[in-house]
Amino acid sequence: xxxxxxxxxxxxxxLLVGCTSALAAEGPELxxxxxxxxxxxxxQRGAKLFFNYCVGCHSIKFMRYSRIGEDLGLTEQEVMQNxxxxxxxxxxxxxxxxxxxxxxxxxxxxxxxxxxEVRAKTADWVNAYLNSFYLDPSRPVGWNNTVFPNASMPNPxxxxxxxxxxxxxxxxxxxxxxxxxxxxxxxPEQYQQATRDLTxxxxxxxxxxxxxxxxxxxWVLLFLAGFTLLAYMLKKEYWKDVH
Numbered sequence: 001x002x003x004x005x006x007x008x009x010x011x012x013x014x015l016l017v018g019c020t021s022a023l024a025a026e027g028p029e030l031x032x033x034x035x036x037x038x039x040x041x042x043x044q045r046g047a048k049l050f051f052n053y054c055v056g057c058h059s060i061k062f063m064r065y066s067r068i069g070e071d072l073g074l075t076e077q078e079v080m081q082n083x084x085x086x087x088x089x090x091x092x093x094x095x096x097x098x099x100x101x102x103x104x105x106x107x108x109x110x111x112x113x114x115x116x117e118v119r120a121k122t123a124d125w126v127n128a129y130l131n132s133f134y135l136d137p138s139r140p141v142g143w144n145n146t147v148f149p150n151a152s153m154p155n156p157x158x159x160x161x162x163x164x165x166x167x168x169x170x171x172x173x174x175x176x177x178x179x180x181x182x183x184x185x186x187x188p189e190q191y192q193q194a195t196r197d198l199t200x201x202x203x204x205x206x207x208x209x210x211x212x213x214x215x216x217x218x219w220v221l222l223f224l225a226g227f228t229l230l231a232y233m234l235k236k237e238y239w240k241d242v243h
Contacts, residue, residue, distance in 0.1 A: 030127075037204045040073055043071075044074070045197040046204075047072060051085065057098050058112065060114050061095055063208070065083065065091070071204070115206065130199065132148075133145050143155050146175055158184065161180075
């Protein structure tokens, strides 16, 4: 019985390791996004980028303007003036400006809602995607992406990043690296910070409760520490006369 039990555990562990290795082998490891949803200033900058460059095509319909204001430390006036460009009520959900039928006609299909994008793809993937657009005249939209090849989405941040072109290995179509051929409004360092901020905002959108969970987690740990101390003192009191 014992041998069979441990054999089953070993087999399960082996399968888990094998599956993990197989998943890791699907593609090159992505650079770490390095974002932090506890950084409120970063979330505010990311929100500004999203509403200026992304909401024209993409909705985040699981979020409300009022929730963003509350979580990001913004007043209703600041949200309505700087983030709400459609004129909907403060408590409404966030919908794209673009009619779905026009989006389907222009891009082949409506751009996806980004409410759960980071949960589905990970923050590292989203950040790498935003940094991996390059000019490709063969594509209908004029752009391509090394992280998500042949995407039907142009680079929404090209004015900030500039224009990247692909440097291919000699005699092949394989892309060796991307090269900034025309600078944008931001330096490469500033652009990397901007995409980190945007990724940070989208990670927050994917799970807004994470902000509260971290806040409450500190109090839970403090409670457990205090309870442990009291339990230890009580144990010493009960056992002090026991020999």
